[in-house]
Amino acid sequence: MQSNSPNKRVALYARVSTEEQREGQTIDSQIAELERFAKNNDWEVAGVFQDNGWSGGMLARPGLDRLRDEASKGIFSAVLINDVDRLARDVAHLGVIKRDLERHQLQVIFRKLPMEESPTHNLMVNILGSFAEFERELIIDRTRRGRRHKVEVRKEFLGCIAPYGFHYTPKDHAAGKEGILAINPDEAAVVKQVYRWVGEEGLSARQVVVRLNQTGIQPRKRHAKWAKSTILRLLRSEVYAGVWHYNKFESYEPADQKSEIKYRRSAKSSLRKRPRSEWLPLELPEHLRIIRRNQWERVQRQLDDNITFSPRNAKHTYLLKGLVRCGGCTARYVGQPCHGRFYYRCIERCKRIPTINENALDSTVWNTVEEAILNPHLIADQMTKLKQLEAKNSSTAENESAEVDRSMAQLQSEESRLLEAYRLAVISPAQLGQELEKIKARRAAIETRKVDLTSHSPKFSFPAVRNSIFTYCAVLSQRLKTMTVEDRQRFLRLLVVEIIFSGSTVRVRGVIPVSNSEGATNLETETQNVGETAVGNIATMTARLRGRNHASKGEVSFLDFKEHGYNVPQTPLLEFELVREVKKDSTVANQARRGNLLKANAAKARYLTPRSRMRRCGKHPHKPR
Numbered sequence: 001m002q003s004n005s006p007n008k009r010v011a012l013y014a015r016v017s018t019e020e021q022r023e024g025q026t027i028d029s030q031i032a033e034l035e036r037f038a039k040n041n042d043w044e045v046a047g048v049f050q051d052n053g054w055s056g057g058m059l060a061r062p063g064l065d066r067l068r069d070e071a072s073k074g075i076f077s078a079v080l081i082n083d084v085d086r087l088a089r090d091v092a093h094l095g096v097i098k099r100d101l102e103r104h105q106l107q108v109i110f111r112k113l114p115m116e117e118s119p120t121h122n123l124m125v126n127i128l129g130s131f132a133e134f135e136r137e138l139i140i141d142r143t144r145r146g147r148r149h150k151v152e153v154r155k156e157f158l159g160c161i162a163p164y165g166f167h168y169t170p171k172d173h174a175a176g177k178e179g180i181l182a183i184n185p186d187e188a189a190v191v192k193q194v195y196r197w198v199g200e201e202g203l204s205a206r207q208v209v210v211r212l213n214q215t216g217i218q219p220r221k222r223h224a225k226w227a228k229s230t231i232l233r234l235l236r237s238e239v240y241a242g243v244w245h246y247n248k249f250e251s252y253e254p255a256d257q258k259s260e261i262k263y264r265r266s267a268k269s270s271l272r273k274r275p276r277s278e279w280l281p282l283e284l285p286e287h288l289r290i291i292r293r294n295q296w297e298r299v300q301r302q303l304d305d306n307i308t309f310s311p312r313n314a315k316h317t318y319l320l321k322g323l324v325r326c327g328g329c330t331a332r333y334v335g336q337p338c339h340g341r342f343y344y345r346c347i348e349r350c351k352r353i354p355t356i357n358e359n360a361l362d363s364t365v366w367n368t369v370e371e372a373i374l375n376p377h378l379i380a381d382q383m384t385k386l387k388q389l390e391a392k393n394s395s396t397a398e399n400e401s402a403e404v405d406r407s408m409a410q411l412q413s414e415e416s417r418l419l420e421a422y423r424l425a426v427i428s429p430a431q432l433g434q435e436l437e438k439i440k441a442r443r444a445a446i447e448t449r450k451v452d453l454t455s456h457s458p459k460f461s462f463p464a465v466r467n468s469i470f471t472y473c474a475v476l477s478q479r480l481k482t483m484t485v486e487d488r489q490r491f492l493r494l495l496v497v498e499i500i501f502s503g504s505t506v507r508v509r510g511v512i513p514v515s516n517s518e519g520a521t522n523l524e525t526e527t528q529n530v531g532e533t534a535v536g537n538i539a540t541m542t543a544r545l546r547g548r549n550h551a552s553k554g555e556v557s558f559l560d561f562k563e564h565g566y567n568v569p570q571t572p573l574l575e576f577e578l579v580r581e582v583k584k585d586s587t588v589a590n591q592a593r594r595g596n597l598l599k600a601n602a603a604k605a606r607y608l609t610p611r612s613r614m615r616r617c618g619k620h621p622h623k624p625r
């Protein structure tokens, strides 16, 4: 037989898995066995290929791949392997490898099988291959149950990479010593420190990272930087409070391998968390607790709060929400957050007026309003508009009194017709009485209307109006400094009709309640010291509101002038308009940031397909820009 020829050159292939290594099998003993067998048969060993610590379930093994590469070169004519399970623990893989080797005219010899080439032999190899595969599944199952048993029944920590703060000494098979979990004093000190920072100082995970990196404390992997995810895992792990969880994660085969690693010892290279119900808790002995239970729980609450109150998760308050309009297309300007900063932009994205930093617009508008309140003549000087208002009011009053006169005349003629009907005996005296009663009531109504009209038609006394503006502004200026953002927002919503932003300038259109001379007759004892032409409505309001502001818990503020008689038609609102230049942030950093933004936008624009360009243009969706 060819196989027994003395000059046969053989390659040796040996493999042990990590489990087998743990059980005391070594690759060297396997190779020694193969070498002895080759020597007994008088074969020459032309190469040794080995996979140390590789599972038979993996097809891609470095030693096996080299063997298959060399197979085509004709250096050896046979491959000597200890047993079928050494080659593969997967029947399909076994068939692939064996056929591939035989394709290169190589004989595959298993030391534990009789050396022959027959259908029976092939069947035997396949049967043994199936057994090897079955055995592999048994091993996996046995290992899994063994590990579970150790945690569930024997209540022991399973040897693994110990969590940060701990140190694990693996089981020593030779000495018969069990694995030991112990506290790593250096790492435990860092854990305690981090818990204190969060629990007592209220630091966020991000701030912890910054502080750790600043203090030069290194993570377990030297020369690396701390990451937020590491800190969060450390803060969330119950192992520090004395409960370790088994079965927390499961390995799985990722759908797409991101890295280009050729050889993996396991196909299931990714980890994912199992549902909490599947975790197996294990109480650690008292001396392994790094953090007290109540401290750990406080930190958990703190972390939950950090999520709840994170500015990222809170809705941002835009001071000018709903008030700003685009100077280009008159559409609204809306808030636009971008990488932690806030901007206002045209809702139509008309691109005629740029986006503006929230702070720049807010401060310009607020300063404008504040300036006007502190210098009321800015508003008072705009009374020409009030004159127009007066003209309009008086013309409507004239119209109304003419109408009253007309209805009076109509009533008169109705009455005379009624009397005529009675005289001609068309109606009875009783009917006449009824009808006259009705006419009497209507006349009374018209007459009260006439009285109303003459007494309430607004006639402005300009010094009085001017005074009312100054009084109102004086009251407001008292409170300007102490206003919160919400106060300011409510205040602007009352005072400002609209803000037109046109890039470099901003036009603030507002209204201010004024009192006319007629109002002065309503003057009551609560009049404040506002001079002889004091204005009733404003005086009344300030007195009333002062009381309110002290008593109420802020739900009604002095700002609600509309709620205090100022939105009734009799109370005129003086319109005013202020135009100011928008002061943009012009620090070097901001310019640099703007420059970067422009570059980024330009780069983005280059990659936009015409279709997506079209989608971005709100005004002309049919026309690509």
Ligand SMILES: [Zn+2]
Pocket: 326, 327, 328, 329, 330, 331, 346, 347, 348, 349, 350, 351, 352, 353
């Ligand atoms: Zn616009």
